[in-house]
Amino acid sequence: MSKQENTSKVRVFALGGLGETGKNMYVVEVNDEMIVLDAGQMIPEDDMLGVDIVIADISYLVQNQERVKGIILSHGHAEHCGALPYVLKKLQVPVYGTKLTMGLIEDDLKTHHLLKKTEIKIVSPGDRVKIGNVKAEFFRVSHSIPDCIGVAIDTPQGYVVYTGDFKFDQTPADRKFADTGRMTEYGKKGVLCLLSDSTNAELPGTTPSEKVTEPGIKAVFREALGRVIVSTPSSNVYRIQQAMDAARETNRKVAVVGEAMKKVINISKRLGYLRVPKNLMINVDELANHKGEKIAVLTAGSQGEPTSALHRMAKGTDRQLSIMPKDTVIISAIPTPGKEKSIGRVVDFLYKVGAEVVHSDKDVNVSGHASQEELMLMLNLMKPRHFVPVQGEFRMQIAHGNLAQTTGVHPERVHLLQNGEVLQLEEKNATKSTKVPAGNVLVDGLGIGDVGNIVLRDRRLLSKDGILVVVVTLNKKANTFVSGPDIISRGFVYVRESEELLDEAKQKVTETLRECMNDNVNEWSSLKSNVRDVLSRYLFDQTKRRPMILPIIMEV
Amino acid sequence: MSKQENTSKVRVFALGGLGETGKNMYVVEVNDEMIVLDAGQMIPEDDMLGVDIVIADISYLVQNQERVKGIILSHGHAEHCGALPYVLKKLQVPVYGTKLTMGLIEDDLKTHHLLKKTEIKIVSPGDRVKIGNVKAEFFRVSHSIPDCIGVAIDTPQGYVVYTGDFKFDQTPADRKFADTGRMTEYGKKGVLCLLSDSTNAELPGTTPSEKVTEPGIKAVFREALGRVIVSTPSSNVYRIQQAMDAARETNRKVAVVGEAMKKVINISKRLGYLRVPKNLMINVDELANHKGEKIAVLTAGSQGEPTSALHRMAKGTDRQLSIMPKDTVIISAIPTPGKEKSIGRVVDFLYKVGAEVVHSDKDVNVSGHASQEELMLMLNLMKPRHFVPVQGEFRMQIAHGNLAQTTGVHPERVHLLQNGEVLQLEEKNATKSTKVPAGNVLVDGLGIGDVGNIVLRDRRLLSKDGILVVVVTLNKKANTFVSGPDIISRGFVYVRESEELLDEAKQKVTETLRECMNDNVNEWSSLKSNVRDVLSRYLFDQTKRRPMILPIIMEV
Structure with a gap:
């Protein structure tokens, strides 16, 4: 690598992450070749009813798949590699990770019938590899699972370093220490950009050892x-x-x-x-x-x-x-x-x-993420020109950004990346001019991305006050009721104790439909919306609840 | 009050409280006269979908209303007086509280048309009142709202003291200090039973002043x-x-x-x-x-x-x-x-x-509840014979019970009360032999207690994978379909992108019904359960989701 003049293009962006910032899948682009850093799954937010997991939107990778050269997994936690099967289904690229990390995901890949067709590259801390034309080097970090690595990607402008999850554990359980030597060296040679774990950036001091x-x-x-x-x-x-x-x-x-x-x-x-x-x-x-x-x-x-x-x-x-x-x-x-x-x-x-x-006892519990003193140590070792706080919530990334400034990173070179925002890096300055498609994709059962706002809105409505189905069969020519109206409810009231209410509701439906038929209002949509309005008003008056109302009018 | 021999009956119990223990409404019974301590509302648990608030089951009070002599409110927080309107609708008894407490609830009572018919007794710390034949005295405590009181109920066996929410604030914002003098005196005269706030019983040290x-x-x-x-x-x-x-x-x-x-x-x-x-x-x-x-x-x-x-x-x-x-x-x-x-x-x-x-900054934030040192101070002032930790979660009450033991309360005289468990107090020992009806009542809109397990189970199902309504009109005599089957779904899949799935589902319903009709299976319930089974299996195979399925079969 060299610091002299160059025309290389280095871009960094995040593809997914609940909340206000990217956090579970990052991409580094060097001269049009893309390296994916982690492929994590996220736990759905409380209002994502019925959703199993959330993964990043990888449509940009899929659209540009010839430029995607590999996926690097920092460690074996689901938040960092749980989305891998979903990614590999759409994108056949080699996956790099340490022995334990790859061991842990093999089962998952087998379940998804992906094991045989995936090119798995087991690497060790200290290894240097060429992914496409991009040189990357792995360095050991400590965390709450063995065999964790960070990645230093060698670009003509300097290293782009991704720490993965880490802390500085001075008495690691497996006696394998974070490679501060290599980190120091990256710092000496020149780190263009550091992407570092922000999870505990709000906590002062040092995180205890495992x-x-x-x-x-x-x-x-x-x-x-x-x-x-x-x-x-x-x-x-x-x-x-x-x-x-x-x-x-x-x-x-x-x-x-x-x-x-x-x-x-x-x-x-x-x-x-x-x-x-x-x-x-x-x-x-x-x-x-x-x-x-x-x-x-x-x-x-x-x-x-x-x-x-x-x-x-x-x-x-x-x-x-x-x-x-x-x-x-x-x-x-x-x-x-x-x-x-x-x-x-x-x-x-x-x-x-x-x-x-x-429980909640310091003697049996310890975080795997670096606190402020360790985060500053990492910053001081790397002396990055640009800094991108990663992982954690937005407020933690903000706190991490502030820490970076106290260690001397210029405020204008601290970059918080929202999903899809592309940070284009040059040695002196960086711009956030473009955006790529990004965001969160909800996985529910076998459906990937088919649960969206409409389905979630309905689930929320249903969860609050239930549903009321009104069924009636009309003979519109003869202007008569053939059967019904019947009302079936679920999740609204306890039916056995609400017979009167539901009888009265039925009566309201009958009256409404009669009036409509007498007034010759007989388009489906008007009939339905009249029934819905009358019933909704009546039920809210009586119960102060707003069940979803589903009028079904059949015709013979 | 006297400590000499007596035959008085003193009973203490809790009527409601989410989780594993009573916490928002306590009752002290002295010789068959009942005094209600607080009437709080609780925030519903996450799985109580659509429920607005939770209150205590007061059926025992209603059944024995001639024996209920009054309700005492310790302070103006909703967790302590928010259920009052619901209680007063069923139970007309005088309500005791300080000026601010009563001022805060007046509006609520007005909304529920209860203000005029309720006997409101404004009291001050230090006041002694007779409620029925029971003498009660109020003493000032500090908390995060002004005008908070504890209650000492005078029984022939000694005081039963209820602290309400408190901390010992040495620099109270309004310069009104907790009345440690009165507390000491209760201790000297003899406290039969102390009911004390457990919210912060897991926190060592002292809670800072407001x-x-x-x-x-x-x-x-x-x-x-x-x-x-x-x-x-x-x-x-x-x-x-x-x-x-x-x-x-x-x-x-x-x-x-x-x-x-x-x-x-x-x-x-x-x-x-x-x-x-x-x-x-x-x-x-x-x-x-x-x-x-x-x-x-x-x-x-x-x-x-x-x-x-x-x-x-x-x-x-x-x-x-x-x-x-x-x-x-x-x-x-x-x-x-x-x-x-x-x-x-x-x-x-x-x-x-x-x-x-x-945010989460000690300079702008402080708890209103006593920590361990203050809880032990309260215990040492009162020197109770029996101890009932109140408020807080079960684990906090456990921690509070342990604290009581370190201050010298005999382990057998520490009593954790689950809802409805009646603690019968005698000077030497106490028994938990009987239970009264108690528990939590869910309020949803105007409905009080009508949302129970069935409604909640349905809401949970609906919230996870939505609902699928299948409607068909049959002419059973002629063995023909008059209309349908139609399928309407909400919260299951995005319909526009799932036409194929829903068409196939419709096909399955048609086949199932045909088979049933050919086999002369034509009871409603069998038709419905067949449709439900076939559809449920098909949809789970295709989507790994389990929407609620509501078959509606109309007959002409």
Whole structure:
């Protein structure tokens, strides 16, 4: 790479991200060749009713697929690689990632019949590769899952560096350190633009090491009088290792509940990222053969997800396992914003059963994302000319941008990227002149993008006050009712206790239709809208509710 | 009162409270006479779709109304008095509360045509009253609204004390101190049972005074280059006063957006709880006549409520006001659990517009509830024989119970009350032998309690995948279709892009009905369930969605 004059074109943009800013898929374009950084899935917002996951709009990539040279995955979390199958269905390009990352996504690709046709490139930190004509180098970072990398893309104007999710862990559980040496070197050679993780940019200080939870978890295992149940994100291999080690030390057998966690344990064991002591694991149905104080259970559900085994175990509705008095439950996870209440609900259930609960406790919990001091360290190592805060919510990116300024990045070279905004980088200045198609695509069942505003608006209406279907068969020639009107409601009122209301409503429909027929108003649309108006007004008067009203008028 | 032998019957129970424990309406029964403590409304849980508010089941009170002697309101927050109109409709009993509390609820009672027929008893801290044959005394506590009281009910076995919401504020904004003297005296005379606020029982230390936000808010007003918008709960009279004082000092005019806050300001000004400087207030439509740095705006919406003016102002959809670059927005409220995300969303909108935002900042925010040190102080002053943690979630009540034990309350005399569990108190021991009808009643529009499990289940189904209505008119004698089948869907798929799917579905319905008719299956219920099954299977295969299916078969 060189800093001398050049005419290279370097562009950076985000393709998707809920909220006000891109965050789960970035693209770096060097002289018309595109490298995709991560392909994450997002959890739908509360008002995206019935939606399973949200992914980025990749129509720009599809339209320009000959220019897309590869996808690089920074690590194995779903927020960073969960959209991969959806992308690969439309775009056949090589995928780069470390051994564990690729191991974790293989299953997903198999399910989508994509494994065989996908060119998978397993890379290691320190590797340099050429993707198209673009040179990229991977460097190790620390996070809450092993085998995480950042990427330095070598452009004629300097490096474009993407950190992925990271923190500076000075006592990493696997003794593999973030490669500050390489980072320093990028900084020396010249970083044109740094894209850095903003998740904890509002938190002062330094995020503790993954290691800090080790004594906390061991202490709980030692002191627990009965079973210990550890709930942690299924991908947190470090935490799983700590729980297994604690179980071994306290002579407990370990059972795992939940397919996702079983999968992660199998893969990371097979690939050498998890040491599972011999004779430690038992099946859930063997638990009954052991005393409580000889048992530990590993499970997910640490965000209080109502569909999780932990939630069911707490409520006593799980087929395999119920929480009992004397059980000790460790909830080892940082609450995702918005999940505080559902976690609280599970904790309440657990207490109600009589279990001990260790939660929101610094001894068993630690974030995987860098706090302000570490973010400034990254900025100081890289000394970027331009800075793009990535990940996190808009306000966190704002906070990160402010931090960058305190480390000396010029305010005009801090760029917040909304979805689709293209940052065109030159050494001296940068412009945001163009936009590419971008945004969020909702996945519901097999449908990708077919649930849009109209469907969501209807679901919201239906969820609030239900629906009322009015059916009537008319003989318009004879001006008579052949059958009905009948009213069927769902989600509106409890029908058995509202007979009077619904009878009266039926009466209103009959009157309205009679009047229309007498006045010779007999276009479908007028009949329907009259029925809808009269009924809507009547029901609102009587109940102050506004159910969706669906008049169906059949003709014979 | 006396401690000598007696045969009095004292019972304590809770009638409602979301989650695992009673928390918004308590009843103390002394020798068969009942005193109701607070009548609060609760915010519905996320899965109570379309429900407006939740109140306690008062059927036990209604069944025994001759024994209900009065309702005491501890303070003017909706969580403590918002259910009053619903209670008074069924139960005509005197209501006791301080001047501000009663002032705030009068409007509500007027709306419900209850003001004239309700016996309102305005009391002051220190007052002793006889309610039926029961003697009660009110004592001042501090909280985030003026004029808060606790209640000491004098029973032959000792006092039953209800703290209401409180903290120990050593520098109260109105210089009115919590009456620790009276509390000490109750303790000396003998407290049979203490019911104390558990909201912050998980937080170590001491909650700061309401006063601490004064310099923080003033500093923001001084430094803001443009308009200052202060968002705070509409009932927080202290915070409103601070904002008004800060506005006066910085020569800003103040406009109020939102009816609820206007109402609180008018009432508290009229009753002497708020000093509004002369010439301070202007109307929103006068804002344009003043420069930004001469303007402050007060509004609610501090929990990020999507229906609030602040939310609309941030998104630029409010009729009256839009947030602009250079505006400074102070969000002065402690996030309610579960609201962190909606607050974050508003903050993001505000940043996106280019406003300065001061939020989740200790300088502009303070809780109104006692932390652990204060809770222990209350326990030590009262030295209760029995202890019932009230308010807050189950886990907070558990934490509060643990605190009580550290102050010397015997573990067997700490009682967590679930809704309807009756704690029968004797000086030495207490029993939880009986239950009274209790629980939560959902209010939706004018309906009180008519939205139950069936309606909610339907709303949940509808919200996830929408509805599909199948209509067909049959001539069963002739075994022919007279009209249809027609399919109408809402909230399922975007119809214009799913014509093929819906045509095929129609085909399936026709085939199914034909087969049934050929096989002489022609009971309504079989026809319908066949249609439902076939369609449900087909649609799930094609879309992996499960819309509600409503077959309507008409006959001519």
